[in-house]
Amino acid sequence: MSALLTLSAISKTYQLGNNKIKALKKVNLVVKKGELTALQGPSGSGKSTLLNICGLLDHFDEGTYHFEENDISTFTKQQLTLKRRENLGFVFQGFNLIPVMTVFENVEYPLLLAGVASRQRREQTLAVLEQVGLAEFVTHLPDKLSGGQRQRVAIARALVKKPPLVIADEPTANLDSDTARHVIDLMHTLGRDYGTTFLIATHDERMAARCDRTLQVTDGVLY
Ligand SMILES: Nc1ncnc2c1ncn2[C@@H]1O[C@H](COP(=O)(O)OP(=O)(O)OP(=O)(O)O)[C@@H](O)[C@H]1O
Ligand SMILES: [Mg+2]
Incomplete structure (x- = not known):
């Protein structure tokens, strides 16, 4: 399988007042297409920072990041936004649904933003809602x-455009363990059906065990 993401010696420092926080220290990471990778590590170890960089939501200070063959550091802000829109789906622990929109409208929204025609939007939205059992x-x-x-x-919203990469930051943190298991299984099934690559930060041991591999982040270093 070919690589979707290739990070080499990625470092990231946050400036908080006079304090510098080295959130990532020379991280090397290769994620292959179709793989489910779990990131584990203590609170504050750098998992979300790494996900945000991989998800093109945040910048890095040093190192190189290739998304497929594209060198991300050469991208303008506009190119990054476009790349993100076309290639990424996100799942967060707080769900981040839009409260005044129905289930259908929430899931359809990324397709609307992408300018997909109404009939195709409807088909894709209903298909993915069927997949997640919410028809x-x-x-x-x-x-x-x-x-x-x-x-x-x-999850349906993150997957509706069939993005190559879905980033999930603690997707089961607010769920009881049975529901969490269901959500994990769902990611597995969808990953297989849609060919999606998942990068997941989790404290959930069982979630990590069900991924293809688990990587440890400790104090900004990836093991
Ligand atoms: N926007 C920010 N500004 C300044 N420091 C930050 C910022 N975001 C994160 N940090 C710091 O960077 C380090 C890594 O944080 P990060 O959120 O990546 O950890 P995490 O592994 O996701 O933790 P958790 O398991 O609690 O979600 C921490 O020391 C954190 O305080
Ligand atoms: Mg985090």
């Missing part, structure tokens, strides 16, 4: 759903 909930508002159902909506 009957299309007209519901998010606050009428359970935590697990909300997270499944968030």
